[in-house]
Structures are given as C-alpha cells and as structure tokens.
Amino acid sequence: MEPRELIARAEQAMLGAYAPYSGFYVGAALLTKSGRVYTGCNIENAAYSPSNCAERTAFFKAVSEGERSFSAIAVVGGEKGKIRSFCPPCGVCRQVMLEFCGPDFLIYLWDGETIRAVPLTEMVPYAFTAEEHLNNKE
Numbered sequence: 186m187e188p189r190e191l192i193a194r195a196e197q198a199m200l201g202a203y204a205p206y207s208g209f210y211v212g213a214a215l216l217t218k219s220g221r222v223y224t225g226c227n228i229e230n231a232a233y234s235p236s237n238c239a240e241r242t243a244f245f246k247a248v249s250e251g252e253r254s255f256s257a258i259a260v261v262g263g264e265k266g267k268i269r270s271f272c273p274p275c276g277v278c279r280q281v282m283l284e285f286c287g288p289d290f291l292i293y294l295w296d297g298e299t300i301r302a303v304p305l306t307e308m309v310p311y312a313f314t315a316e317e318h319l320n321n322k323e
C-alpha cells in the first residue's frame with residue numbers, strides 16, 4: 186500500500202477522535218505485513234490518565250484480533266483535526282511499537298504537505314526491547 190493511502194486512512198480515522206479536553210484530534214492507520222489496515226483515534230477521559238492515543242488504539246485493536254506482524258503506521262493530528270504540522274508518536278506509543286515491530290517498521294508522518302517516513306530505530310534509539318527483557322531472565 187502506498188504511504189499516501191495509509192495517511193488517507195489515518196485522516197479518516199481522526200474523524201472518530203474523542204478529545205473534548207485537549208481539542209487535539211489524532212488518527213492512525215496501522216498496516217499489517219499481510220496488507221490489512223487497523224485504524225485508531227485518540228480517546229480521552231475526564232480523569233485524563235485513562236486516555237488512549239490513536240496509535241495504541243490501532244495497535245490494541247490489531248493485536249486483540251490476533252495480528253502480530255506489522256510493516257508501517259501512519260499518524261496524523263491537529264487542533265480540532267486541522268493538520269498543520271507533523272504529529273510524532275508519544276513515548277508510550279513508541280514503546281508499544283517496539284513490542285511488536287522490527288527495526289524496519291516505518292512511521293509515516295504528514296503535515297498536510299510532506300510525508301516523512303521514519304524507521305522505528307530512528308524514532309527510538311537505545312530502546313528497551315523484549316529481547317533484553319527475556320534474555321535477562323534466569
């Protein structure tokens with residue numbers, strides 16, 4: 186799938202955002218290695234901390250459906266859904282990506298004019314990965 190198409194799916198997903206507290210709408214479209222797309226939006230909460238980012242919504246939907254192999258994610262966001270700048274994933278979402286994705290996983294960002302493709306290794310240098318965790322067990 187072309188990056189532009191995945192970004193269009195993320196833009197569509199952003200319309201579902203529930204963000205009455207921040208007013209910042211985010212959409213994500215996650216592409217599996219088999220070619221399926223799982224979308225997500227941010228879902229906020231009056232108590233703030235139970236809020237979920239668009240990327241994690243997409244990942245948790247996919248993983249809960251049995252998906253384990255991913256090739257890319259497109260992320261878009263902006264004030265009330267107006268895309269004016271890149272919306273890079275937060276640290277928590279990056280850590281979730283590390284759990285399921287290899288170094289070749291690509292994050293597509295879109296500011297309304299330009300696509301930026303960032304490999305996961307570049308997005309999270311010096312990461313704590315599942316391998317390190319499992320290797321340190323007795």
Ligand code: THU
Pocket residue numbers: 204207209210211226227228229236237238239240260272273274275278
């Ligand atoms: N947010 C996302 O959904 N993804 C990101 O990559 C950055 C931030 C959400 C969380 C919150 O609902 C709103 O954007 C403002 O931080």
